[in-house]
Amino acid sequence: MLENSGKKIAVLGAGAWGTALAMNLSQRHQVSLWARNAGHVSGMRKARANPLYLGDFKFNDQLAIEDNLSVALEGADLILSVVPTAGFRGILKDIKSLGSSLPIIWAHKGLEPQSAKLPYEVALEELGNTHKWGALSGPSFAAELVRGLPTAVTLAANHADFSNEAAQLIHGANLRVYNTTDVVGVSIGGAVKNVMAIAAGISDGMGFGNNARAAMITRGLTEMTRFGVALGAKTETFMGLAGVGDLILTCTGQYSRNREVGLQLASGKNLDDVLKG
Numbered sequence: 001m002l003e004n005s006g007k008k009i010a011v012l013g014a015g016a017w018g019t020a021l022a023m024n025l026s027q028r029h030q031v032s033l034w035a036r037n038a039g040h041v042s043g044m045r046k047a048r049a050n051p052l053y054l055g056d057f058k059f060n061d062q063l064a065i066e067d068n069l070s071v072a073l074e075g076a077d078l079i080l081s082v083v084p085t086a087g088f089r090g091i092l093k094d095i096k097s098l099g100s101s102l103p104i105i106w107a108h109k110g111l112e113p114q115s116a117k118l119p120y121e122v123a124l125e126e127l128g129n130t131h132k133w134g135a136l137s138g139p140s141f142a143a144e145l146v147r148g149l150p151t152a153v154t155l156a157a158n159h160a161d162f163s164n165e166a167a168q169l170i171h172g173a174n175l176r177v178y179n180t181t182d183v184v185g186v187s188i189g190g191a192v193k194n195v196m197a198i199a200a201g202i203s204d205g206m207g208f209g210n211n212a213r214a215a216m217i218t219r220g221l222t223e224m225t226r227f228g229v230a231l232g233a234k235t236e237t238f239m240g241l242a243g244v245g246d247l248i249l250t251c252t253g254q255y256s257r258n259r260e261v262g263l264q265l266a267s268g269k270n271l272d273d274v275l276k277g
Contacts, residue, residue: 006028006029006030007029007030007077007078007169008029008030008031008032008075008076008077008078009022009025009029009030009031009032009076009077009078009079009080009169010031010032010034010072010073010076010078010079010080010102011025011031011032011033011034011080011082012034012069012072012079012080012081012082012083012091013034013035013081013082013083013084013108014033014034014035014040014041014044014050014053014065015053015082015084016050016053016054016142016143017082017107017108017140017142018033018080018082018083018107019033019050019053019054019142019146020054020142020143020145020146021080021082021107021145022063022080023057023059023060023063023146024145024146024172024174024175025080025170025172026059026060026062026063027060027062027172027173028172029062029169030062030064031062031063031064032063032064032065032066032071032072032073032076033063033064033065033066033072034066034067034068034069034072035065035066035067036067037067038067040052041065041066041067044059044065045065053142054142054143054146057146057147069094069095069098070098073095073098073100073102076102077102077103077169078102078103078104078105078166078169079095079100079102079103079104079105080104080105080106080107080136080170081104081105081106081107081108082106082107082108083108084108085108085109085110085111085112085113085119086112086113086114088106088108088112088119088122089112089122089125089126092104092122092123092126092127093126096126096127101131103131103132103133103162103166104123104127104131104132104133104134105133105134105135105136105155105157105166105170106119106123106133106134106135106136107135107136107137109137109187109190109191109194110190110191110194111191118184118187118188118191119135119187120133120135120158120183120184120187129158132157132158132159132162133157133158134155134156134157134158134162134163134166134183135155135156135157135183135186135187135190136153136154136155136170136177137153137154137156137186137187137189137190137241137242137246138151138152138153138154138241138242138245138246139151139152139153139241139245139246139248139249139250140153140246140249141249141253141255142255143255144255145174145175148174149174150174150176151174151175151176152175152176152177152178152241152245153175153176153177153178153241153242154177154178154179154180154186154237154240154241154242155167155170155177155178155179155180156179156180156181156182156183156185156186156187156237156242157179157181157183158181158183159181160181163179163180163181164179166179167179178240178241180234180237182233182234182237184228184231184232184233185228185233185234185237185238185242185243186237186242188224188227188228188231188233189224189228189237189238189242189243189246189247190242190246192220192223192224192227192228193220193224193243193246193247193250193251194250194258195258196216196217196220196224196247196250196251197247197250197251197256197258197259197262198258198259198261198262198265199216199220199262200213200216200217200251200252200259200262201251201256201258201259201260201261201262201263201264201265201266202262202263202265202266203216203262203266204259204262204263204266205262205263205264205265205266205267206266213251213252216251217247217248217251220247220251221238221243221244221247224238224243224247225238225243261274261275264277
């Protein structure tokens, strides 16, 4: 059983969100932050920060930086995967090759590009349902969490006891974690809201106004809910942080990359140029 303090968490992926989570968790746990790129790791070790993604916010002494996955996992009680969804299956294979059976939570959203599968479907294929795993999702920008601003998210796991234990482990003073077992609903909310945010950005970029944006968010939530329920999700999940909460933030927030894609498309740029830029 996981206790809620003094544990070791291995955070895999040192982008903005992975680093922000690692910094937050290191306030109450021992944390190893792993990145595949040795140069990136070297830079973070020297700066005791992640200037590439989060400026000069400094790491504390509880946060170790690793480029060796085996070392990062050594002594860990929980794995938190924050790699791009496209690389999730590869990370699971790497973890399995090391003989690890550690419980794993992922904090990335969307679909695996080559299969169009959600992360929980990838986890089912690679780990099976007896392994403890789940998703962390909700309205959360790294730039705000790292500044200590309040954030609330949902953790959904495939086993009820693990869902509760992992939520307590990640929960902190400015990071509130609610838990559920509706992994399907939380996963769908995290993927579909990105499409809605692009549409909201296009609407804003074309000057359609606040009324149109509100209508798009509302009707988008309805579509998301119907789609999710058809796949076995719970309606109430979409009324919470992983549904309407994440949808509102991604469709309106200044840090939303998907909304920015929509704004750029509305300005006349083609998608390839937007994604490169």
